[in-house]
Amino acid sequence: MKRNLQIKELFLKNFDKPVTELKFKNLYELIVCVMLSAQCTDKRVNLITPNLFKAYPDIKSLANANLSSLKSYIQSCSFFNNKAQNLIKMAKAICENFNGEIPLNEKDLKSLAGVGQKTAHVVLIEWCGANFMAVDTHVFRVSHRLNLSKAKTPEATEEDLTRIFKDNLNYLHQAMVLFGRYTCKAKKPLCKECFLSHLCTSKDKEI
Incomplete structure (x- = not known):
């Protein structure tokens, strides 16, 4: 038409x-930013993440995070209770099922806690330029x-x-x-x- x-x-x-207005330096930071941005502004996420990534600089440290401590870093984000639980579950699954490497295909990404179709697609769009x-x-x-x-x-x-x-x-x-x-x-x-x-x-x- x-x-x-x-x-x-x-x-x-x-x-x-x-490109996205979310600020990230690597694939780990990207997936965390995109998960946090659900029903929350990119501006708010960008305010939260510098201290968050200082405390949890990689997938392993996030997998071992204390839930209450993690919540304290993201409490100004909408649905922070759920997001904190999902971030830890997501990180644990990556460490246990994918040898600590974040998968770059839709099916595996969607198997992670807190990662639906939109989040999976945004990660693949921003990191891989996927169509x-x-x-x-x-x-x-x-x-x-x-x-x-x-x-x-x-x-x-x-x-x-x-x-x-x-x-x-x-x-x-x-x-x-x-x-x-x-x-x-x-x-x-x-x-x-x-x-x-x-x-x-x-x-x-x-x-």
Whole structure:
């Protein structure tokens, strides 16, 4: 469909090979950041992680972490109780089942506590440049406002976007995240500044 192709091209043109705003130095830090970022802002995660990674610099130290101590480092993060438990379980599983090496395939990543499809895809997108789409709240909102999907779940929305866009999914995912975060915001979207305004028929559109 011509309109969908235009949307894709404009995303790729306006966001030149975008990457996540999460700050990380290695694969271990990436997976922890992505797990913490679920239903939490990247900005908040970036405030938490410097001290967290000082205390737990690698997967082994995280696997051996004391739960209460770990919670104290991430308590300003949403759902920190669950996340702390999942981080330790995830690290233990990597040490026990994968010789301390974080797996880089979707099936093995999804076998880890606290790692669902979106988290697995974001890790593979950011670390490997994998041709995956991941649907967070921003991507979900943007894809529905642009009438790219009518699906009720993030997983089904991901299927729609993957079918429509086919390639460059890693860049398109991140472009849609940034677009949703700063332009096509949940409240008061910046429609007058939007490069997709002429292709948008959303009821949320502010003229």
